[in-house]
Amino acid sequence: xxxxxxxxxxAGIAHTYIAKEKLIKTGQELGHNVRIxxxxxxxxxxxxxxxxxxxxxxxxxxADIKVSGKERFKGKRIIEIPTHIAIKAPKQLYKKxxxxxxxxx
Amino acid sequence: MKGDLRLEMKLEEIDxxxxxxxxxxxxxxxxTTKMExxxxxxxxxxxxxxxxxxxxxxKDVLYREQEGVTGLEKGIAIPHGKSESVIxxxxxxxxxxxxxxxxxxxxxxxxxxxxxxxxTSDATTVHIKLLQKVATLLAxxxxxxxxxxxxxxxxVINLLSKNNE
Numbered sequence: 001x002x003x004x005x006x007x008x009x010x011a012g013i014a015h016t017y018i019a020k021e022k023l024i025k026t027g028q029e030l031g032h033n034v035r036i037x038x039x040x041x042x043x044x045x046x047x048x049x050x051x052x053x054x055x056x057x058x059x060x061x062x063a064d065i066k067v068s069g070k071e072r073f074k075g076k077r078i079i080e081i082p083t084h085i086a087i088k089a090p091k092q093l094y095k096k097x098x099x100x101x102x103x104x105x
Numbered sequence: 106m107k108g109d110l111r112l113e114m115k116l117e118e119i120d121x122x123x124x125x126x127x128x129x130x131x132x133x134x135x136x137t138t139k140m141e142x143x144x145x146x147x148x149x150x151x152x153x154x155x156x157x158x159x160x161x162x163x164k165d166v167l168y169r170e171q172e173g174v175t176g177l178e179k180g181i182a183i184p185h186g187k188s189e190s191v192i193x194x195x196x197x198x199x200x201x202x203x204x205x206x207x208x209x210x211x212x213x214x215x216x217x218x219x220x221x222x223x224x225t226s227d228a229t230t231v232h233i234k235l236l237q238k239v240a241t242l243l244a245x246x247x248x249x250x251x252x253x254x255x256x257x258x259x260x261v262i263n264l265l266s267k268n269n270e
Binding site: 009010011013014015016017018019020021022025040041042064082084087088 | 169172173174177178183185187210211221223233234236237240241243244245
């Protein structure tokens with residue numbers, strides 16, 4: 001699957017980047033193409049492009065705060081979780097998503 | 106755009122020792138509780154002139170603690186304070202003799218603590234990018250495991266300066 005997403009935590013210093021790394025690494029291990037935009041204390045980095053969002057089968061928002069630019073994902077399937085889920089159990093998260101997607105097909 | 110490029114280049118050149126030094130590592134903390142750990146590491150930041158008020162910094166660290174769990178897995182926690190009291194954006198690292206009670210993702214107690222100190226007005230500097238790199242490293246279970254096995258301060262620095270790009 002093509003997956004895009006956003007990660008953001010309260011302080012925007014540490015958890016944002018741990019969550020990003022886990023989502024990408026685990027996603028790749030499971031054969032997905034994952035791009036994560038970070039919204040941290042330093043601002044937005046790795047901003048998702050219009051093309052990437054268009055090509056995405058799924059959007060994962062791993063955030064403990066309100067993220068900006070959610071309207072970009074209009075019409076997309078969005079999964080919203082707190083960052084600790086992405087950090088603690090990324091594999092289970094993907095498995096659950098895969099299961100739900102195949103069940104709804 | 107050009108500014109971004111310059112930042113990237115600088116990041117390559119500046120090594121992690123800009124934010125982590127041996128003086129800011131204590132592998133023999135005396136603390137036996139979470140609060141004592143925060144106080145002891147805060148004091149270390151203070152005597153190394155990284156913060157100008159222990160009280161002010163602790164207040165901001167505890168504020169962040171209220172917002173959510175800072176314990177990761179395998180005994181490692183990353184409390185952090187974004188604070189007016191910070192003079193220099195940096196990282197203090199400590200290890201306790203016995204694990205202390207600390208909310209964590211795997212419900213294990215904590216014995217290694219990385220306390221991030223971030224200057225409020227420091228939103229775009231290289232130092233924050235370096236802390237970000239350290240955070241990214243902590244996404245790797247092997248790094249967490251290796252942190253538990255270090256014997257010297259230098260090993261801590263070497264481990265955290267590993268290039269993860």
